């Protein structure tokens with residue numbers, strides 16, 4: 001296991017911002033930690049980094065207690081908002097972080113190429129767009145080929161092309177055996193990018209599984225629209241009813257049939273609702 005959270009609670013000013021939370025992350029997994037603002041995602045990441053200790057429970061990273069030297073060196077972290085020295089070039093910035101990780105300051109051309117910054121490496125960060133700064137942040141997180149990559153809201157504010165690229169890099173890291181944990185506000189954009197989703201609300205885990213499993217668990221109906229006898233029809237139907245209803249509609253001569261599965265936002269809202277109930 002890359003990460004083991006074992007009955008972890010973190011209390012700030014008498015309030016549990018992470019409450020009795022347990023899960024384990026495996027090598028090669030891309031896992032999304034999904035929850036509203038204040039759900040406790042960053043606090044969990046901070047405990048994995050060893051920046052703060054759990055009030056109770058254990059956080060284990062790569063077989064050691066979170067924050068131990070060996071675990072820290074095998075970790076890559078991209079904070080939610082990256083701030084760099086604007087006067088440094090990209091290359092100087094990466095060199096600085098490499099030294100902090102105990103790596104040589106130079107010789108990171110492959111990393112610049114990987115994040116698409118080869119041509120800008122020697123320009124000051126001041127001249128970088130938001131997307132370019134995020135790429136530099138990602139390059140910093142990838143230094144030293146981490147076995148655990150923690151990305152806090154990595155796609156917020158990114159355009160779709162850059163988002164796709166980021167997910168491409170994430171998939172490649174996972175193929176090479178790294179565990180990637182991404183935190184996110186929304187399920188929607190994770191479709192196809194995270195094989196497992198952990199939904200947290202007010203510090204508690206309320207769902208954990210693949211998107212298909214969460215879809216099944218939520219059991220929300222799909223919406224079928226069609227035209228039957230000249231009139232538009234809208235039918236809500238469960239997964240199990242789909243084949244029968246479709247057959248009957250086709251037999252009855254329905255046309256313009258479209259089937260809309262519940263969106264990931266619907267599923268997310270369902271879990272939040274069921275927790276509040």
Ligand SMILES: Nc1ncnc2c1ncn2[C@@H]1O[C@H](COP(=O)(O)OP(=O)(O)OP(=O)(O)O)[C@@H](O)[C@H]1O
Pocket residue numbers: 012013017035036037038039040041042043044
């Ligand atoms: N050092 C701290 N002292 C007191 N309260 C804190 C501290 N750090 C976080 N909190 C509180 O803990 C709760 C969880 O915060 P956290 O940053 O983990 O949430 P999050 O899910 O990452 O949210 P966001 O998406 O806004 O980053 C919030 O209510 C926050 O105000």
